[in-house]
Amino acid sequence: MHAKEMAEDFPVVDAESDAWDAVTRMAERRLPGLVVTDTAGKPVSVLPSSQVVRILVPSYVQDDPSLAGVLSERMCDRVADKLRGKTVRALVPDDAPEPATVNADDTIVEVAAVMARLRSPLAAVMDGDELVGVITASRLLQLALTPR
Amino acid sequence: MHAKEMAEDFPVVDAESDAWDAVTRMAERRLPGLVVTDTAGKPVSVLPSSQVVRILVPSYVQDDPSLAGVLSERMCDRVADKLRGKTVRALVPDDAPEPATVNADDTIVEVAAVMARLRSPLAAVMDGDELVGVITASRLLQLALTPR
Numbered sequence: 001m002h003a004k005e006m007a008e009d010f011p012v013v014d015a016e017s018d019a020w021d022a023v024t025r026m027a028e029r030r031l032p033g034l035v036v037t038d039t040a041g042k043p044v045s046v047l048p049s050s051q052v053v054r055i056l057v058p059s060y061v062q063d064d065p066s067l068a069g070v071l072s073e074r075m076c077d078r079v080a081d082k083l084r085g086k087t088v089r090a091l092v093p094d095d096a097p098e099p100a101t102v103n104a105d106d107t108i109v110e111v112a113a114v115m116a117r118l119r120s121p122l123a124a125v126m127d128g129d130e131l132v133g134v135i136t137a138s139r140l141l142q143l144a145l146t147p148r
Numbered sequence: 149m150h151a152k153e154m155a156e157d158f159p160v161v162d163a164e165s166d167a168w169d170a171v172t173r174m175a176e177r178r179l180p181g182l183v184v185t186d187t188a189g190k191p192v193s194v195l196p197s198s199q200v201v202r203i204l205v206p207s208y209v210q211d212d213p214s215l216a217g218v219l220s221e222r223m224c225d226r227v228a229d230k231l232r233g234k235t236v237r238a239l240v241p242d243d244a245p246e247p248a249t250v251n252a253d254d255t256i257v258e259v260a261a262v263m264a265r266l267r268s269p270l271a272a273v274m275d276g277d278e279l280v281g282v283i284t285a286s287r288l289l290q291l292a293l294t295p296r
Contacts, residue, residue, distance in 0.1 A: 001225060020293065027289035032180055032197065032269065049180065049285035050196065050269045056260035056292050065265070068258045076255040077149060080292040107224040110216045112204035117213070119267050121180065121198045137197035141175035144204050144228040145168065 003111055004104040006143055007125045007133020012037050015044055019086040023052060032121035032136055035099075036088055043124045043131055045092045046099040055083060055091055101126050102135070108144050111135055151259055152252040154291055155273045155281020160185050163192055167234040171200060180269035180284055184236055191272045191279055193240045194248040203231060203239055249274050250283070256292050259283055 012035040013022045026034055026049065034052060036045040054062070056079050061068045071079075083090075100120035102111050104127040114123055121137040160183040161170045174182055174197065182200060184193040202210070204227050209216045219227075231238075248268035250259045252275040262271055263285055273281040 001221070023289055024293050027286045027293065030178065030284075030286045048196075048198065048267065048269065049289070050263045050267045053260040053285050053288055054264040056288070057257055057264055061257060061261055062264070065261050068255070068261055071255065071257055073149070073255060076257045077292075079257055079260075080289075083293070107216070107219065107221060109205055109209060109219055109224045109227055112201040112227075113209055113213050113216055115198045116202040116205055116210070119196065119198045121196065121269065136178075137201050138175045138178045140201055140204070141171055141197070141228075144225075145172050145175065145231070 001108060001143065002104060003102045003106040003125045003135060004127065004132060006108070006111065006135045006139060008135065008139050010035065010134035010136070012131065012134070013088050014039060015089040015092070016087050019088050019090055020083045022088050023083060023091070026052065034088070034091070035122060035124055035134055036092060037131065041131055042129060043099045043101060045096050046120055046122050046124055047091060048119065048121050051093065052091055054093060056080060099124060104132055108140065111140055115140070149256060149291065150252060151250045151254040151273045151283060152275065152280060154259065154283045154287060156283065156287050158183065158282035158284070160279065160282070161236050162187060163237040164235050167236050167238055168231045170236050171231060171239070174200065180286070182236070182239070183270060183272055183282055184240060185279065189279055190277060191247045191249060193244050194268055194270050194272055195239060196267065196269050199241065200239055202241060204228060247272060252280055256288065259288055263288070
């Protein structure tokens with residue numbers, strides 16, 4: 001089985017679209033992350049949900065976690081407000097790793113190796129320059145554990 | 149809002165239970181990972197799905213990804229067989245980071261900071277030595293984005 005056959009229906013989001021809407025949809029649908037594309041549809045980032053939550057952490061707390069304690073509860077409860085009016089691009093950290101992509105003809109082992117190495121629960125399946133689908137870690141495990 | 153109120157119903161697995169069953173359930177329920185406990189119920193590891201898929205990658209391919217290409221398709225399709233007869237403990241890598249845990253009275257920002265730092269879509273909520281719940285990144289984002 002090749003990556004192209006493993007791919008499943010998965011929403012991708014344009015880097016210029018609204019960040020609040022994208023994160024709300026991601027959370028409501030319990031998606032493991034966001035596949036962010038440019039306007040031409042090419043993946044610019046594959047963001048695991050564990051990295052999307054970084055937007056909730058003020059940068060001075062990212063630098064010094066002990067500072068989280070000084071934030072009042074009310075401030076913490078309003079921490080998502082900074083998403084308003086931003087685009088999805090704001091969610092992509094400057095030091096984001098390469099997007100987790102695999103080739104359409106990659107095997108289960110090759111896809112698993114990319115996910116493990118980039119610590120990504122998602123892999124975008126590319127046929128040349130074209131995004132042809134997305135594979136989640138859940139989907140990969142289901143396929144690997146289903147006797148054929 | 150504190151971590152204890154954010155916690156949701158989430159299955160935990162005993163390190164001595166069957167690995168095949170645990171991974172199958174995780175994949176079927178599309179869970180973002182596994183919270184692995186010892187027999188006393190204390191978390192020993194919080195494994196993101198992106199790390200559970202490592203079990204599908206033979207160790208010589210983890211060391212040298214270019215070797216993935218030499219595996220035949222048939223070998224790849226049977227790669228999950230090595231899970232059979234193993235316990236969940238076999239899924240926990242030797243170099244696994246500390247389990248992603250938060251304190252019952254931690255805020256949204258403190259939970260988000262732990263998830264981001266440990267790249268974990270899950271955090272186990274501890275009240276002293278007792279596991280009192282689990283928070284997923286999806287749940288955290290839903291709570292943060294819901295106007296109160």
